[in-house]
Amino acid sequence: MRSAREAILADLRPVRRLGRPGERALVACGAAGVVLAVVPAWLGVRSDLRQMSGWLVWGAYLLQVVYASLLIVAALRDAVPGRQRPRESTVLFAGGIAIVLTITAVTWLGHPTSLREGTWGTSWRTCFTTPVILGLPPLLLTLYLIGRAYPLRPALVGAVAGLGAGLLVDASWRTYCPVTDPVHILTSHLAAVLVLSMAGAAIAFAQARVTRRG
Amino acid sequence: MLGRAPSATPPQRTRQIPGDGSLAADMRASTSSQPPPGRTAQTPDKATDAARAADLRLRGAMAGYQAGDREAFERLHEELSRVLKRYLHSIVRDAGGVDDLVQDTFLQIHRARHTYDPSFPVTPWALAIARHVFLMDRRSRNRRREFARQPLEDTPEPSVASHEEPLIARSGIRHALGTLSHATREAVLLHHVCGLSFSDISRRLRVGSPALRCRASRGIARLREVLTSDISPSGE
Numbered sequence: 001m002r003s004a005r006e007a008i009l010a011d012l013r014p015v016r017r018l019g020r021p022g023e024r025a026l027v028a029c030g031a032a033g034v035v036l037a038v039v040p041a042w043l044g045v046r047s048d049l050r051q052m053s054g055w056l057v058w059g060a061y062l063l064q065v066v067y068a069s070l071l072i073v074a075a076l077r078d079a080v081p082g083r084q085r086p087r088e089s090t091v092l093f094a095g096g097i098a099i100v101l102t103i104t105a106v107t108w109l110g111h112p113t114s115l116r117e118g119t120w121g122t123s124w125r126t127c128f129t130t131p132v133i134l135g136l137p138p139l140l141l142t143l144y145l146i147g148r149a150y151p152l153r154p155a156l157v158g159a160v161a162g163l164g165a166g167l168l169v170d171a172s173w174r175t176y177c178p179v180t181d182p183v184h185i186l187t188s189h190l191a192a193v194l195v196l197s198m199a200g201a202a203i204a205f206a207q208a209r210v211t212r213r214g
Numbered sequence: 215m216l217g218r219a220p221s222a223t224p225p226q227r228t229r230q231i232p233g234d235g236s237l238a239a240d241m242r243a244s245t246s247s248q249p250p251p252g253r254t255a256q257t258p259d260k261a262t263d264a265a266r267a268a269d270l271r272l273r274g275a276m277a278g279y280q281a282g283d284r285e286a287f288e289r290l291h292e293e294l295s296r297v298l299k300r301y302l303h304s305i306v307r308d309a310g311g312v313d314d315l316v317q318d319t320f321l322q323i324h325r326a327r328h329t330y331d332p333s334f335p336v337t338p339w340a341l342a343i344a345r346h347v348f349l350m351d352r353r354s355r356n357r358r359r360e361f362a363r364q365p366l367e368d369t370p371e372p373s374v375a376s377h378e379e380p381l382i383a384r385s386g387i388r389h390a391l392g393t394l395s396h397a398t399r400e401a402v403l404l405h406h407v408c409g410l411s412f413s414d415i416s417r418r419l420r421v422g423s424p425a426l427r428c429r430a431s432r433g434i435a436r437l438r439e440v441l442t443s444d445i446s447p448s449g450e
Contacts, residue, residue: 003317003413003416003417003420004316004317004318004320004321004422005291005320006420007321007324007416007420007421007422008287008291008320008321008324009284009287010420011324012279012282012284012287013282014280014281014282015280015282015327015328016328017280017328017330017331017332018328018329018331020331079329080329080331080339081326081329081339081342081343081346082334082338082339082340082341082342082343083334083339084342149326149329150322150325150326150329150343152342152343152345152346
């Protein structure tokens with residue numbers, strides 16, 4: 001028992017206490033807010049926005065943004081020892097996927113639009129690659145904040161954070177992409193969200209391994 | 215990456231622990247104190263008050279520890295090591311390893327001390343870290359056991375060495391050791407060559423045992439990589 005105690009005493013110095021998950025989530029959501037503003041400001045909004053019901057566009061947008069923020073708060077909370085709730089996080093994760101699927105179905109039923117023939121490849125490239133790239137800054141910032149804590153289940157925490165970042169970007173991307181065809185949405189939009197989630201899990205796992213090697 | 219927009223045609227919580235599973239049970243196992251011989255058991259109210267007072271003491275000590283107060287850490291160490299020992303005894307089969315796990319837990323607690331929020335009790339926070347240390351230790355033990363169980367047929371036959379080979383091997387090993395960082399080389403040599411245990415090395419170098427284990431294992435992997443890359447397929 002002596003050696004650990006002595007090692008700690010030799011290294012004893014004041015530390016800055018970690019902020020609460022909600023406060024830290026504000027930082028991550030601030031970065032995500034920039035991404036949310038970038039898409040309509042830089043790329044504009046979908047051409048058929050006026051023909052669609054406001055609920056279908058902004059209701060879905062709001063739902064996704066609020067849920068994504070919840071996911072980020074949950075990830076930051078789970079990164080603190082003793083406050084993790086893995087079952088709740090797993091349910092939240094499944095809920096995030098369910099929300100994307102529900103919004104996809106509702107928008108397809110309310111306003112069906114499909115891709116023009118021969119544009120599948122270009123659309124896939126645009127609607128998969130761009131959200132992944134736009135999602136990286138909020139994801140990396142969230143992962144940095146997670147790394148500042150001490151996640152005991154880094155892969156789960158990273159996956160939840162990645163899903164949160166993915167949903168935020170997807171919410172914004174839906175105001176730009178006019179296609180509501182489920183095949184397009186699932187193979188590009190949802191795929192981008194899942195890739196961000198997997199990247200979050202992998203990065204958080206690697207980060208925890210590296211930081212705990214000492 | 216950015217192409218044209220796709221064109222469309224309109225038409226207080228529970229956590230799993232090994233054993234029975236709930237944090238409540240976990241807390242009961244680790245914080246319930248048996249009355250000492252010759253004294254009667256406390257009434258529930260008194261026990262609750264005592265637990266509350268102990269929790270407040272721990273919170274105060276933890277806040278002091280975060281501020282770098284030496285005495286606060288000593289107090290925390292004294293109280294928390296009892297709780298951690300009790301908890302780890304309840305989940306570890308090999309009672310001899312409990313002290314090592316308590317040591318490792320304290321090192322991890324030290325690394326994670328900034329994550330403690332004084333508005334929450336200390337014990338669940340510390341026990342979550344202890345459980346993590348226990349799981350990591352069990353995982354690494356299982357890995358070692360699996361490695362030891364590998365059939366002998368998989369082990370390559372040693373070749374008959376000529377009289378120059380020990381010299382060549384020695385220079386090769388020296389070269390391979392030279393590719394390691396100082397800290398990694400130190401861990402490899404002290405453990406695998408001098409035969410010191412990780413806890414002895416940890417005491418000597420003031421580095422945590424898990425970190426040393428990682429360094430030694432990474433070092434051996436690197437040595438294997440360098441030494442096997444030196445052997446050409448033709449056996450030259």
